[in-house]
Amino acid sequence: MAQPHLLHAYLLSLFILVTCLTPGTSVRWGLKTSSLPSSSSSSSLPSSSPNETLASSLCTDPSCIITASSDYGEIVQDLPFGVLNPSSISDIAHLVKSSYNSSSPFTIAARGNGHSVRGQAMAKDGVVVEMTSLNSSRGGGVDGNVGIRVSWDVSLGFYADVGGEQLWIDVLRTTLDHGLAPVSWTDYLYLTVGGTLSNAGISGQTFRHGPQISNVHELDVLTGKGELVSCSKSMNSDLFYAVLGGLGQFGIITRARIVLDKAPNRVKWVRMIYEDFSNFTNDQEHLISIPGLDYVEGFLITKxxxxxxxxxxSDGSTINSLASENGILYCLEAVKYYDDHNITTIDEELEMIFTALSFKSGFIFKKDTSFFEFLNRVRNEELELEAIGQWNVAHPWLNLFVPRSRIMDFNQGVFVEVIQKQSKSSGVFLVYPMNRIMWEDQSSAIIPDEEMFYTVGLLHSAGGAVDQSIIEEQNDEILRFCDKSGIKIKQYFPHYRKKEEWMKHFGNKWKVFQERKAQFDPKMILSPGQRIFSSH
Known part of the structure; x- marks a missing residue:
């Protein structure tokens, strides 16, 4: 791993030929397309400008550095040496190739919309690539939306080729113009495609369609060697599966071919209240095991x-009063899509599905809204929190996958004994089941061994009277409880401090993960903020 002073010396020698470096300025360099890597397995790089010279900037302004050293979590701050605002993928390829060919390689992190929570997209003393810069510089397609192209193929059906820098909200808007949409989502849409595919991409549709990484036909990936490679299940499959859920360790996703389906017009959005956790989970498991619904989630309601x-x-007041009496309630959230063909039968279909459920009598609440408004639901909450200064606070989140066989123990030991009784933190506390069969075993994503498992998202918000350190201590207490109780959890958005912890996390995939790192990023240039192979 390059030392800071060696990195600085290398960058100076690289760019001094074309510009003078002064504090508070940007560095620019000339780049010939002929200097870029090529191989029979690599995709063609984007065409150069008319004079065949490509320009990019490495920004060292305080504003660039501050942005690149922060994220949504507001917990970690690692200062990079500089920030690349690329105008093309070739600019990023040149940067990576320059590091790879150096005797003192510098680290590089691809940053999307900055929604990591523990510095995963930072590069201390390295270079952060602001991927969203590509959004304003790529040539527009027939859709008029930069970096998003909708197509049809006889074997694939409808799909969208999407730049890794694109936000899912823009993918939704563009595909809806064609009457289409991706089938698997995240709860919050202001995230980049490359970012979510590097983790998994989960929401209430995952039980039906799998995570977002299970709904990708093909990728273009810039490896840690600076090679731009197209890959799929049948072409360069080792790289394809490595990158999906690979935490940015093997390459930078520059394009993803996403599965599309016909988009519905509207949704029936239903929430049901439970006092008993066993009834709550039994009903969730029932709903994801039968046809009928398109989305199933759940969450806690506490003081x-x-x-x-x-x-x-009035309903909210009644629910909150009941939560105060019980200490904790469980809310099951279910959605069914519909349009003109079933508009007259949708209510009857839902009634048949819900007849067998055991929610508290009278505590079922329904909404009818557009498909777009439902998928973009968290945006409204974001704007409300921003308005009162509660969005840009520390977010010491803890996201876990819990085996189905131990979810009752987890409820008692964590939801009741910690979240409810200690009452130290606020936020959204999610809990809902998924089916293992919908996940690709060959991907780098890690999930429990059982056929059904639960996602638990403890989405804490600190600030004000809630101190971040108290929540961090609580998170550690939860992890210790799971370890002591033998609950074989897996972290989603994993965060570990030691190599041994990473090895335990990956389990029998660790050997393959290491081998893929040696194959695609042998000098350990990419995504140092994950701290998997180094404490840097």
Missing amino acids: NSPANNFFLP
């Missing part, structure tokens, strides 16, 4: 995490 504005004020 510190009350019913939100989905409910009418």
Whole structure:
């Protein structure tokens, strides 16, 4: 791993030929397309400008450095040496190739919309690539939306070729113009395609369609050697599976070919309240095991995490009073899509599905809204929190996958004994089941061994009277409880401090993960912020 002073010396020698480096300025260099890597397995790089010279900037302004050294979590701050604002993929390829060919390679992190929570997209003393810069510089396609192209193929059906820098909200808007949409989502859409595919990409549709990484036909990936490679299940498959859920360790996703399907017009959005956790989980598991619904999630309602504005004020007040009496309630959230062909039968279909459920009598609440408004639901909450200064606070999140066989123990030991009784933190606390069969075993993503498991998202918000350190201690207490109780959890958005912890996390995939790192990023240039192969 390059030392900071060696990195600085190398960058100076690289760029001094074309510009003078002064504090608070940007560095620019000339780049010939002939200097870029090529191989029979590599995709063609984007065409150069008319004079065949490509220009990019390495920004060292304080504003660039501050942005690149922060993220949504507001917990970690690692200062890079500089920030690349690329105008093309060739610019990024040149940067990576320059590091790879150096005797003192410098680290590089691809940053999307900055929604990591523990510095995963940072590069201390290295270079951060602001991927969203590509959004304003790529040539537009027939859709008029830069970096998003909708197509049809006789074998694939409808699909979208999407730049890794694109936000899912823009993918939704563009595909809806064609009456289409991806089938698997995240709860929050202001995330980049490359970012979510580097983790997994999960939401209430995952039980039906799998995570986002299970709905990709093909990728273009810039490896740690600076090679731009197209890959799929049948072409360069080792790289394809490595990158999906690979935490940015093997390459930078520059294009993804995403599965599309016909988009519905509207949704029936239903929430049901439970006092008993066993009834709650039994009903969730029943719903994801039968046809009918398109989305199933669930969450806790407590004194510190009350019913939100989905409910009418009077209903919310009743629910919160019940939560105060019980200490904790469980809310099952279900959605069914519909359009003109079933508009007259949708209510009857839902009634048949819900007849067998055991929610608290009278505590079922329904909304009818557009497909777009439902998928973009978290945006409204974001704007409300921003308005009162509660969005840009520390977010010491803990995201876990919990085996189905131990979810009752987890409820008692964590939801009741820690979240409810200690009452130290506020935020959204998610809990809902998934089916293992919908996940690709060959991908780098790590999930429990059982056929059904639960996602638990403890999405804490610090600030004000809630101290971040107290929540971090609580998170550690939860992890210790799981370890002591033998609950074989897996972290989603994993965060570990030691190599041994990473080895335990990956389990029998660790050997393959190491081999793929040696194959595609042998000098360990990419995504140092994950701290998997180094404490840097």
